[in-house]
Amino acid sequence: MYVAVKGGERAIAQSVDLVARARRGDPAVPELSVEQIRQQMRLAVARVMTEGSLYDEDLAALAIKQAAGDLVEAIFLLRAYRTTLKRLGDSVPLDTANMRLERRISSAFKDLPGGQVLGPTYDYTQRLLDFALMADAAVTEDPAAEASAGPIVAPRVTDLLAGEGLLETSARAEGDPDPSDLTREPLQLPADRATRLQNLARGDEGYLLALGYSTQRGYGTTHPFAAEIRFGAVALELFIDELGFAVKIGEVDLTECQLITDFEGSAEAAPQFTRGYGLAFGHSERKAMAMALVDRALRAGEFGEDTDLPANNEEFVLAHSDNVEASGFVQHLKLPHYVDFQTNLELLRRLRAQWDASNAGATGDEEPAA
Protein backbone atom coordinates (compact mmCIF):
# COMPACT_ATOMS: atom_id res chain seq x y z
CA MET A 1 0.00 0.00 0.00
CA TYR A 2 1.25 3.51 -0.83
CA VAL A 3 1.45 5.84 2.18
CA ALA A 4 1.56 9.56 1.33
CA VAL A 5 4.27 11.90 2.57
CA LYS A 6 4.18 15.62 3.30
CA GLY A 7 6.75 18.38 3.01
CA GLY A 8 9.20 19.64 0.43
CA GLU A 9 7.13 22.62 -0.73
CA ARG A 10 10.11 24.96 -0.99
CA ALA A 11 12.31 22.42 -2.74
CA ILE A 12 9.50 21.67 -5.19
CA ALA A 13 9.05 25.37 -5.98
CA GLN A 14 12.79 25.64 -6.63
CA SER A 15 12.67 22.56 -8.83
CA VAL A 16 9.84 24.10 -10.88
CA ASP A 17 11.94 27.21 -11.31
CA LEU A 18 14.93 25.12 -12.37
CA VAL A 19 12.88 23.24 -14.94
CA ALA A 20 11.76 26.59 -16.41
CA ARG A 21 15.38 27.71 -16.67
CA ALA A 22 16.46 24.39 -18.16
CA ARG A 23 13.66 24.66 -20.72
CA ARG A 24 14.71 28.15 -21.71
CA GLY A 25 18.38 27.30 -22.11
CA ASP A 26 20.84 30.11 -22.76
CA PRO A 27 18.89 33.42 -22.57
CA ALA A 28 21.28 34.83 -25.19
CA VAL A 29 19.66 32.47 -27.75
CA PRO A 30 16.26 33.67 -29.07
CA GLU A 31 13.30 31.90 -27.46
CA LEU A 32 11.26 29.47 -29.57
CA SER A 33 7.74 30.68 -30.27
CA VAL A 34 4.74 28.35 -30.18
CA GLU A 35 4.05 29.37 -33.79
CA GLN A 36 7.55 28.30 -34.81
CA ILE A 37 7.02 24.89 -33.22
CA ARG A 38 3.60 24.55 -34.89
CA GLN A 39 5.04 25.40 -38.30
CA GLN A 40 8.47 23.80 -38.16
CA MET A 41 7.95 20.77 -35.90
CA ARG A 42 4.74 19.68 -37.64
CA LEU A 43 5.40 15.95 -37.25
CA ALA A 44 5.94 16.28 -33.51
CA VAL A 45 2.74 18.35 -33.33
CA ALA A 46 0.89 15.61 -35.23
CA ARG A 47 2.07 12.93 -32.83
CA VAL A 48 1.14 14.95 -29.75
CA MET A 49 -2.33 15.67 -31.18
CA THR A 50 -2.88 12.02 -32.15
CA GLU A 51 -1.84 10.45 -28.85
CA GLY A 52 -3.08 13.40 -26.81
CA SER A 53 -6.35 12.63 -28.62
CA LEU A 54 -7.01 16.35 -29.15
CA TYR A 55 -6.80 18.09 -32.51
CA ASP A 56 -5.46 21.54 -31.69
CA GLU A 57 -2.16 22.45 -33.31
CA ASP A 58 -1.54 25.51 -31.13
CA LEU A 59 -2.07 23.62 -27.88
CA ALA A 60 0.06 20.70 -29.07
CA ALA A 61 2.86 23.13 -29.98
CA LEU A 62 2.52 24.84 -26.59
CA ALA A 63 2.67 21.45 -24.85
CA ILE A 64 5.85 20.56 -26.77
CA LYS A 65 7.43 23.86 -25.73
CA GLN A 66 6.39 23.44 -22.10
CA ALA A 67 7.65 19.84 -22.02
CA ALA A 68 10.98 20.90 -23.58
CA GLY A 69 10.39 18.50 -26.46
CA ASP A 70 9.45 15.45 -24.34
CA LEU A 71 6.56 14.27 -26.51
CA VAL A 72 5.08 11.81 -24.01
CA GLU A 73 5.04 14.58 -21.39
CA ALA A 74 3.43 16.92 -23.96
CA ILE A 75 0.78 14.26 -24.67
CA PHE A 76 0.07 14.10 -20.94
CA LEU A 77 -0.34 17.92 -20.81
CA LEU A 78 -2.83 17.82 -23.68
CA ARG A 79 -4.81 14.97 -22.10
CA ALA A 80 -4.97 16.90 -18.82
CA TYR A 81 -6.15 20.05 -20.61
CA ARG A 82 -8.99 18.27 -22.42
CA THR A 83 -10.54 17.26 -19.12
CA THR A 84 -11.22 20.97 -18.43
CA LEU A 85 -13.47 21.34 -21.49
CA LYS A 86 -17.02 20.19 -21.93
CA ARG A 87 -18.13 18.02 -24.82
CA LEU A 88 -20.20 19.98 -27.33
CA GLY A 89 -21.10 17.03 -29.54
CA ASP A 90 -19.95 14.38 -31.99
CA SER A 91 -18.91 15.21 -35.53
CA VAL A 92 -20.48 13.91 -38.70
CA PRO A 93 -18.25 10.93 -39.67
CA LEU A 94 -15.15 12.24 -41.45
CA ASP A 95 -15.20 11.50 -45.18
CA THR A 96 -11.66 10.52 -46.10
CA ALA A 97 -12.69 9.80 -49.71
CA ASN A 98 -13.15 13.56 -50.18
CA MET A 99 -9.75 14.39 -48.73
CA ARG A 100 -7.90 17.27 -50.41
CA LEU A 101 -4.78 15.22 -51.03
CA GLU A 102 -1.27 16.24 -50.11
CA ARG A 103 0.04 12.72 -50.58
CA ARG A 104 -1.44 9.46 -51.79
CA ILE A 105 0.40 6.28 -52.66
CA SER A 106 -0.31 2.61 -53.17
CA SER A 107 2.35 -0.07 -53.00
CA ALA A 108 -0.08 -2.64 -54.40
CA PHE A 109 -1.51 -0.90 -57.47
CA LYS A 110 0.73 0.87 -59.93
CA ASP A 111 -1.90 2.67 -62.00
CA LEU A 112 -4.52 4.36 -59.90
CA PRO A 113 -7.25 6.74 -60.93
CA GLY A 114 -5.94 10.03 -59.54
CA GLY A 115 -2.35 8.79 -59.69
CA GLN A 116 0.37 8.34 -57.13
CA VAL A 117 1.25 11.61 -55.46
CA LEU A 118 4.41 11.51 -53.36
CA GLY A 119 3.84 14.83 -51.60
CA PRO A 120 6.14 15.70 -48.70
CA THR A 121 7.91 12.47 -47.72
CA TYR A 122 11.28 11.46 -46.31
CA ASP A 123 10.91 8.06 -48.01
CA TYR A 124 13.19 8.83 -50.94
CA THR A 125 15.69 11.02 -49.13
CA GLN A 126 19.17 9.63 -48.50
CA ARG A 127 19.15 10.27 -44.76
CA LEU A 128 22.35 12.27 -45.00
CA LEU A 129 22.58 15.10 -42.51
CA ASP A 130 21.90 18.34 -44.33
CA PHE A 131 24.43 20.78 -42.96
CA ALA A 132 22.82 23.57 -44.97
CA LEU A 133 20.09 23.56 -42.30
CA MET A 134 22.68 24.70 -39.74
CA ALA A 135 22.86 27.96 -41.66
CA ASP A 136 19.81 30.08 -42.45
CA ALA A 137 18.17 28.17 -45.27
CA ALA A 138 16.90 29.99 -48.33
CA VAL A 139 13.14 30.01 -48.79
CA THR A 140 11.92 28.12 -51.86
CA GLU A 141 9.88 30.31 -54.17
CA ASP A 142 6.23 29.43 -54.64
CA PRO A 143 5.37 28.48 -58.21
CA ALA A 144 3.02 30.84 -60.03
CA ALA A 145 -0.59 30.08 -59.13
CA GLU A 146 -2.72 28.66 -61.88
CA ALA A 147 -6.31 29.53 -61.14
CA SER A 148 -7.39 26.46 -63.13
CA ALA A 149 -5.73 23.97 -60.79
CA GLY A 150 -8.34 22.51 -58.45
CA PRO A 151 -7.73 20.50 -55.31
CA ILE A 152 -6.50 16.92 -55.82
CA VAL A 153 -9.25 14.49 -54.83
CA ALA A 154 -9.30 10.77 -55.69
CA PRO A 155 -11.45 7.82 -54.63
CA ARG A 156 -10.10 5.44 -51.99
CA VAL A 157 -8.26 2.50 -53.60
CA THR A 158 -10.15 0.06 -51.37
CA ASP A 159 -13.48 1.39 -52.73
CA LEU A 160 -12.29 0.82 -56.31
CA LEU A 161 -11.27 -2.75 -55.48
CA ALA A 162 -14.43 -3.65 -53.63
CA GLY A 163 -16.32 -4.05 -56.92
CA GLU A 164 -14.52 -7.28 -57.78
CA GLY A 165 -15.58 -8.96 -54.56
CA LEU A 166 -11.97 -9.88 -53.77
CA LEU A 167 -11.73 -7.35 -50.97
CA GLU A 168 -13.48 -7.59 -47.66
CA THR A 169 -16.16 -4.89 -47.43
CA SER A 170 -16.47 -2.67 -44.36
CA ALA A 171 -19.59 -3.89 -42.59
CA ARG A 172 -21.95 -1.53 -40.79
CA ALA A 173 -24.22 -2.96 -38.14
CA GLU A 174 -27.98 -2.55 -38.49
CA GLY A 175 -28.93 1.07 -37.76
CA ASP A 176 -25.25 2.26 -37.68
CA PRO A 177 -25.15 2.37 -33.84
CA ASP A 178 -23.11 4.90 -31.84
CA PRO A 179 -19.66 3.54 -31.01
CA SER A 180 -18.65 3.17 -27.38
CA ASP A 181 -16.34 5.92 -26.14
CA LEU A 182 -13.26 5.13 -24.06
CA THR A 183 -13.21 8.69 -22.70
CA ARG A 184 -16.60 7.94 -21.08
CA GLU A 185 -16.63 4.21 -20.35
CA PRO A 186 -13.69 2.05 -19.25
CA LEU A 187 -12.34 -0.60 -21.61
CA GLN A 188 -14.39 -3.81 -21.52
CA LEU A 189 -13.07 -7.05 -22.96
CA PRO A 190 -13.67 -8.49 -25.43
CA ALA A 191 -13.82 -5.10 -27.18
CA ASP A 192 -15.48 -4.56 -30.55
CA ARG A 193 -13.38 -3.29 -33.44
CA ALA A 194 -14.56 0.33 -33.09
CA THR A 195 -13.43 0.40 -29.45
CA ARG A 196 -10.13 -1.25 -30.31
CA LEU A 197 -9.51 1.39 -33.01
CA GLN A 198 -10.17 4.24 -30.57
CA ASN A 199 -7.68 2.65 -28.19
CA LEU A 200 -5.08 2.21 -30.94
CA ALA A 201 -5.64 5.75 -32.27
CA ARG A 202 -4.65 7.10 -28.83
CA GLY A 203 -1.97 4.47 -28.36
CA ASP A 204 1.78 5.02 -28.19
CA GLU A 205 3.40 5.02 -31.62
CA GLY A 206 6.54 3.22 -30.50
CA TYR A 207 4.55 0.48 -28.80
CA LEU A 208 2.28 -0.08 -31.81
CA LEU A 209 5.28 0.04 -34.13
CA ALA A 210 7.02 -2.72 -32.15
CA LEU A 211 3.87 -4.86 -32.07
CA GLY A 212 3.25 -4.33 -35.79
CA TYR A 213 6.90 -5.13 -36.51
CA SER A 214 6.60 -8.35 -34.49
CA THR A 215 3.79 -9.56 -36.79
CA GLN A 216 6.01 -8.97 -39.81
CA ARG A 217 9.03 -10.75 -38.30
CA GLY A 218 7.10 -13.92 -37.62
CA TYR A 219 5.13 -13.40 -34.40
CA GLY A 220 2.01 -13.24 -36.52
CA THR A 221 0.60 -14.42 -39.80
CA THR A 222 -0.03 -11.20 -41.69
CA HIS A 223 1.91 -10.26 -44.82
CA PRO A 224 0.14 -7.08 -45.86
CA PHE A 225 0.35 -4.73 -48.81
CA ALA A 226 -0.22 -1.01 -48.45
CA ALA A 227 -3.32 -0.73 -50.62
CA GLU A 228 -3.29 2.97 -49.93
CA ILE A 229 -1.75 5.61 -47.71
CA ARG A 230 -3.20 9.09 -48.01
CA PHE A 231 -2.61 12.36 -46.21
CA GLY A 232 -4.49 15.62 -46.61
CA ALA A 233 -7.26 17.87 -45.37
CA VAL A 234 -10.74 16.56 -44.58
CA ALA A 235 -13.82 18.67 -43.88
CA LEU A 236 -15.02 18.64 -40.27
CA GLU A 237 -18.80 18.88 -40.06
CA LEU A 238 -20.96 19.28 -36.99
CA PHE A 239 -24.74 19.19 -36.63
CA ILE A 240 -25.88 22.58 -35.27
CA ASP A 241 -29.06 22.35 -33.19
CA GLU A 242 -30.09 26.00 -33.77
CA LEU A 243 -29.91 25.49 -37.54
CA GLY A 244 -31.24 21.97 -37.83
CA PHE A 245 -28.49 20.90 -40.23
CA ALA A 246 -24.80 20.09 -40.26
CA VAL A 247 -22.23 22.71 -41.29
CA LYS A 248 -18.53 22.62 -42.04
CA ILE A 249 -16.75 24.12 -39.02
CA GLY A 250 -13.22 23.70 -40.31
CA GLU A 251 -10.80 21.13 -41.64
CA VAL A 252 -8.49 18.56 -40.08
CA ASP A 253 -5.38 17.01 -41.58
CA LEU A 254 -5.52 13.22 -41.42
CA THR A 255 -3.33 10.29 -42.43
CA GLU A 256 -5.18 7.15 -43.46
CA CYS A 257 -3.64 3.73 -44.05
CA GLN A 258 -5.38 0.72 -45.60
CA LEU A 259 -3.37 -2.49 -45.39
CA ILE A 260 -4.66 -5.60 -47.13
CA THR A 261 -3.70 -9.20 -46.38
CA ASP A 262 -4.66 -12.28 -48.37
CA PHE A 263 -6.84 -14.81 -46.64
CA GLU A 264 -7.13 -18.33 -48.04
CA GLY A 265 -10.77 -18.74 -47.11
CA SER A 266 -12.58 -21.12 -44.79
CA ALA A 267 -15.75 -23.20 -44.83
CA GLU A 268 -17.80 -20.03 -44.20
CA ALA A 269 -15.78 -17.31 -45.94
CA ALA A 270 -14.50 -17.16 -49.54
CA PRO A 271 -10.84 -16.38 -50.21
CA GLN A 272 -10.33 -12.63 -50.28
CA PHE A 273 -8.13 -9.76 -49.14
CA THR A 274 -8.82 -8.76 -45.55
CA ARG A 275 -8.15 -5.32 -44.19
CA GLY A 276 -6.39 -3.49 -41.38
CA TYR A 277 -7.18 0.18 -40.86
CA GLY A 278 -5.17 3.07 -39.48
CA LEU A 279 -6.15 6.72 -39.07
CA ALA A 280 -4.28 9.49 -37.27
CA PHE A 281 -4.25 13.26 -36.85
CA GLY A 282 -1.86 15.30 -38.99
CA HIS A 283 0.91 13.67 -41.00
CA SER A 284 1.51 10.48 -39.01
CA GLU A 285 2.33 7.73 -41.47
CA ARG A 286 4.32 5.42 -39.23
CA LYS A 287 1.59 5.60 -36.62
CA ALA A 288 -1.22 4.96 -39.12
CA MET A 289 0.65 1.96 -40.60
CA ALA A 290 1.47 0.47 -37.19
CA MET A 291 -2.16 0.95 -36.14
CA ALA A 292 -3.37 -0.85 -39.29
CA LEU A 293 -0.99 -3.77 -38.66
CA VAL A 294 -2.16 -4.15 -35.07
CA ASP A 295 -5.83 -3.70 -36.05
CA ARG A 296 -5.47 -6.64 -38.46
CA ALA A 297 -3.50 -8.70 -35.91
CA LEU A 298 -6.30 -8.24 -33.36
CA ARG A 299 -8.74 -9.66 -35.92
CA ALA A 300 -6.87 -12.98 -36.17
CA GLY A 301 -9.65 -14.83 -34.35
CA GLU A 302 -12.24 -13.63 -36.89
CA PHE A 303 -10.35 -15.46 -39.63
CA GLY A 304 -9.56 -18.60 -37.66
CA GLU A 305 -5.85 -17.73 -37.43
CA ASP A 306 -3.62 -18.47 -34.42
CA THR A 307 -4.30 -16.04 -31.59
CA ASP A 308 -1.51 -16.97 -29.17
CA LEU A 309 1.05 -14.42 -30.31
CA PRO A 310 1.70 -11.09 -28.53
CA ALA A 311 0.08 -8.82 -31.15
CA ASN A 312 -3.04 -11.02 -31.27
CA ASN A 313 -3.60 -10.82 -27.51
CA GLU A 314 -6.36 -8.24 -27.21
CA GLU A 315 -6.11 -7.79 -23.46
CA PHE A 316 -2.35 -7.41 -23.50
CA VAL A 317 -2.29 -5.07 -26.52
CA LEU A 318 -5.12 -2.77 -25.46
CA ALA A 319 -4.28 -2.60 -21.75
CA HIS A 320 -0.72 -1.40 -22.36
CA SER A 321 -1.07 0.94 -25.36
CA ASP A 322 -1.66 4.19 -23.50
CA ASN A 323 1.60 6.02 -22.84
CA VAL A 324 0.04 8.44 -20.34
CA GLU A 325 -1.05 5.52 -18.15
CA ALA A 326 2.17 3.59 -18.77
CA SER A 327 4.40 6.55 -18.10
CA GLY A 328 2.45 7.42 -14.95
CA PHE A 329 2.70 3.96 -13.49
CA VAL A 330 6.37 3.48 -14.34
CA GLN A 331 7.35 6.96 -13.17
CA HIS A 332 5.37 6.81 -9.95
CA LEU A 333 8.24 4.63 -8.74
CA LYS A 334 10.19 7.89 -8.32
CA LEU A 335 7.78 9.15 -5.66
CA PRO A 336 8.64 8.57 -2.01
CA HIS A 337 7.83 4.96 -1.03
CA TYR A 338 9.49 5.22 2.36
CA VAL A 339 6.85 3.40 4.37
CA ASP A 340 6.43 0.55 1.86
CA PHE A 341 10.17 0.18 1.66
CA GLN A 342 10.54 0.17 5.47
CA THR A 343 7.95 -2.63 5.66
CA ASN A 344 9.79 -4.70 3.08
CA LEU A 345 13.10 -4.01 4.77
CA GLU A 346 11.76 -5.19 8.17
CA LEU A 347 10.38 -8.34 6.60
CA LEU A 348 13.62 -9.13 4.78
CA ARG A 349 15.67 -8.57 7.96
CA ARG A 350 13.52 -11.10 9.79
CA LEU A 351 13.70 -13.63 6.95
CA ARG A 352 17.43 -13.14 6.67
CA ALA A 353 17.91 -13.71 10.41
CA GLN A 354 15.89 -16.95 10.20
CA TRP A 355 17.82 -18.09 7.14
CA ASP A 356 21.17 -17.30 8.79
CA ALA A 357 20.13 -19.22 11.92
CA SER A 358 18.97 -22.32 10.04
CA ASN A 359 22.08 -22.36 7.82
CA ALA A 360 24.60 -21.65 10.60
CA GLY A 361 25.31 -25.33 11.29
CA ALA A 362 25.40 -26.38 7.64
CA THR A 363 28.28 -24.16 6.43
CA GLY A 364 30.92 -26.88 6.97
CA ASP A 365 29.18 -29.35 4.61
CA GLU A 366 29.08 -26.94 1.66
CA GLU A 367 30.76 -27.98 -1.57
CA PRO A 368 33.79 -25.86 -2.34
CA ALA A 369 33.09 -23.14 -4.93
CA ALA A 370 34.23 -23.99 -8.44
Place this chain on the structure above:
Amino acid sequence: MNEAAPDVSRRLALGVLACAPAPDLADCVRALGELPRFTWLRQPETGLVMLRARIGGNGARFNLGEASVTRCTLRLADGSIGVGTVRGRNPRHAEHVAICDALLQHPEYAGRVQAQVIDVLVRAEQARHARRSVQVSASKVDFFTLVRGED
Protein backbone atom coordinates in the same frame (compact mmCIF):
# COMPACT_ATOMS: atom_id res chain seq x y z
CA MET B 1 -25.13 30.35 -54.88
CA ASN B 2 -28.05 32.78 -54.57
CA GLU B 3 -30.49 30.55 -56.47
CA ALA B 4 -29.91 27.67 -54.06
CA ALA B 5 -32.31 26.86 -51.24
CA PRO B 6 -31.75 29.17 -48.23
CA ASP B 7 -30.41 26.31 -46.09
CA VAL B 8 -27.92 25.28 -48.75
CA SER B 9 -26.52 28.78 -49.29
CA ARG B 10 -26.37 29.39 -45.53
CA ARG B 11 -24.56 26.09 -45.04
CA LEU B 12 -22.05 26.92 -47.78
CA ALA B 13 -21.46 30.44 -46.42
CA LEU B 14 -20.88 29.13 -42.88
CA GLY B 15 -18.37 26.60 -44.26
CA VAL B 16 -16.46 29.32 -46.12
CA LEU B 17 -16.41 31.57 -43.05
CA ALA B 18 -15.26 28.78 -40.71
CA CYS B 19 -12.46 27.64 -43.03
CA ALA B 20 -11.14 31.14 -43.76
CA PRO B 21 -8.00 32.18 -41.90
CA ALA B 22 -9.29 34.23 -38.94
CA PRO B 23 -7.21 37.36 -39.80
CA ASP B 24 -8.58 37.38 -43.39
CA LEU B 25 -12.15 37.19 -42.10
CA ALA B 26 -11.44 39.93 -39.56
CA ASP B 27 -10.15 42.18 -42.38
CA CYS B 28 -13.31 41.57 -44.42
CA VAL B 29 -15.58 42.33 -41.45
CA ARG B 30 -13.66 45.51 -40.66
CA ALA B 31 -14.01 46.63 -44.28
CA LEU B 32 -17.80 46.43 -43.96
CA GLY B 33 -17.67 49.55 -41.78
CA GLU B 34 -20.35 50.38 -39.22
CA LEU B 35 -22.41 47.31 -38.34
CA PRO B 36 -25.71 46.95 -36.45
CA ARG B 37 -25.48 46.18 -32.73
CA PHE B 38 -26.10 42.65 -31.54
CA THR B 39 -26.87 40.87 -28.29
CA TRP B 40 -25.38 37.52 -27.30
CA LEU B 41 -27.71 34.56 -27.11
CA ARG B 42 -24.66 32.46 -26.30
CA GLN B 43 -21.31 34.05 -25.54
CA PRO B 44 -18.35 32.40 -27.28
CA GLU B 45 -17.45 29.18 -25.45
CA THR B 46 -14.77 26.64 -26.22
CA GLY B 47 -15.41 22.93 -25.85
CA LEU B 48 -14.67 19.61 -27.47
CA VAL B 49 -16.18 17.76 -30.38
CA MET B 50 -15.50 14.04 -30.71
CA LEU B 51 -14.35 13.33 -34.24
CA ARG B 52 -16.04 10.26 -35.63
CA ALA B 53 -14.51 8.25 -38.44
CA ARG B 54 -15.56 5.05 -40.20
CA ILE B 55 -13.65 1.77 -40.13
CA GLY B 56 -11.97 1.34 -43.51
CA GLY B 57 -13.30 4.78 -44.48
CA ASN B 58 -16.89 3.66 -45.00
CA GLY B 59 -17.71 1.01 -42.38
CA ALA B 60 -18.92 1.24 -38.78
CA ARG B 61 -18.27 4.49 -36.90
CA PHE B 62 -15.50 4.81 -34.31
CA ASN B 63 -14.21 7.63 -32.11
CA LEU B 64 -10.90 8.89 -33.47
CA GLY B 65 -10.21 11.67 -30.95
CA GLU B 66 -11.47 15.13 -30.05
CA ALA B 67 -10.96 18.61 -31.48
CA SER B 68 -11.29 21.98 -29.78
CA VAL B 69 -14.29 23.93 -31.08
CA THR B 70 -15.60 27.41 -30.25
CA ARG B 71 -19.22 28.42 -30.75
CA CYS B 72 -21.48 31.40 -30.17
CA THR B 73 -24.93 32.67 -31.13
CA LEU B 74 -26.04 36.29 -31.45
CA ARG B 75 -29.08 38.32 -32.49
CA LEU B 76 -29.24 41.60 -34.36
CA ALA B 77 -31.77 44.32 -33.45
CA ASP B 78 -34.04 43.25 -36.36
CA GLY B 79 -34.18 39.71 -34.95
CA SER B 80 -31.74 38.07 -37.41
CA ILE B 81 -29.87 35.28 -35.65
CA GLY B 82 -26.28 34.40 -36.41
CA VAL B 83 -24.52 31.18 -35.46
CA GLY B 84 -20.75 30.82 -35.39
CA THR B 85 -19.01 27.49 -34.82
CA VAL B 86 -15.34 27.07 -35.68
CA ARG B 87 -12.67 24.48 -35.02
CA GLY B 88 -10.09 25.85 -32.62
CA ARG B 89 -10.19 28.23 -29.68
CA ASN B 90 -10.48 31.65 -31.33
CA PRO B 91 -13.57 33.45 -29.92
CA ARG B 92 -13.16 36.37 -32.36
CA HIS B 93 -13.28 33.97 -35.28
CA ALA B 94 -16.54 32.44 -34.00
CA GLU B 95 -17.95 35.93 -33.38
CA HIS B 96 -17.12 37.12 -36.91
CA VAL B 97 -18.70 33.98 -38.39
CA ALA B 98 -21.86 34.60 -36.37
CA ILE B 99 -22.02 38.31 -37.32
CA CYS B 100 -21.67 37.50 -41.03
CA ASP B 101 -24.23 34.69 -40.71
CA ALA B 102 -26.71 37.09 -39.09
CA LEU B 103 -26.03 39.84 -41.65
CA LEU B 104 -26.65 37.36 -44.47
CA GLN B 105 -30.16 36.90 -43.04
CA HIS B 106 -30.60 40.70 -42.90
CA PRO B 107 -32.10 42.05 -46.20
CA GLU B 108 -30.19 45.35 -45.91
CA TYR B 109 -26.76 43.74 -45.51
CA ALA B 110 -27.01 40.35 -47.24
CA GLY B 111 -25.82 41.56 -50.65
CA ARG B 112 -22.79 43.42 -49.29
CA VAL B 113 -21.70 40.57 -47.05
CA GLN B 114 -22.02 38.12 -49.90
CA ALA B 115 -19.92 40.30 -52.21
CA GLN B 116 -17.41 41.75 -49.76
CA VAL B 117 -16.91 38.77 -47.44
CA ILE B 118 -18.10 35.43 -48.83
CA ASP B 119 -17.09 35.96 -52.45
CA VAL B 120 -13.74 37.45 -51.42
CA LEU B 121 -12.99 34.54 -49.09
CA VAL B 122 -14.06 31.95 -51.68
CA ARG B 123 -11.66 33.49 -54.22
CA ALA B 124 -8.85 33.54 -51.64
CA GLU B 125 -9.50 29.90 -50.75
CA GLN B 126 -9.52 28.85 -54.40
CA ALA B 127 -6.23 30.66 -54.97
CA ARG B 128 -4.72 29.01 -51.87
CA HIS B 129 -5.82 25.55 -52.98
CA ALA B 130 -4.68 26.14 -56.57
CA ARG B 131 -1.24 27.20 -55.39
CA ARG B 132 -0.89 24.14 -53.21
CA SER B 133 -2.32 21.87 -55.88
CA VAL B 134 0.37 22.98 -58.34
CA GLN B 135 3.10 22.23 -55.79
CA VAL B 136 1.70 18.85 -54.82
CA SER B 137 0.88 17.77 -58.40
CA ALA B 138 4.53 18.28 -59.30
CA SER B 139 5.26 15.20 -57.12
CA LYS B 140 2.95 12.89 -59.09
CA VAL B 141 4.84 9.81 -60.16
CA ASP B 142 4.56 7.03 -62.72
CA PHE B 143 6.27 3.86 -61.56
CA PHE B 144 7.41 1.39 -64.25
CA THR B 145 7.71 -2.32 -63.64
CA LEU B 146 11.03 -3.46 -65.06
CA VAL B 147 11.36 -6.52 -67.34
CA ARG B 148 13.39 -9.22 -65.61
CA GLY B 149 16.31 -10.90 -67.37
CA GLU B 150 15.03 -14.50 -67.45
CA ASP B 151 12.43 -13.99 -70.22
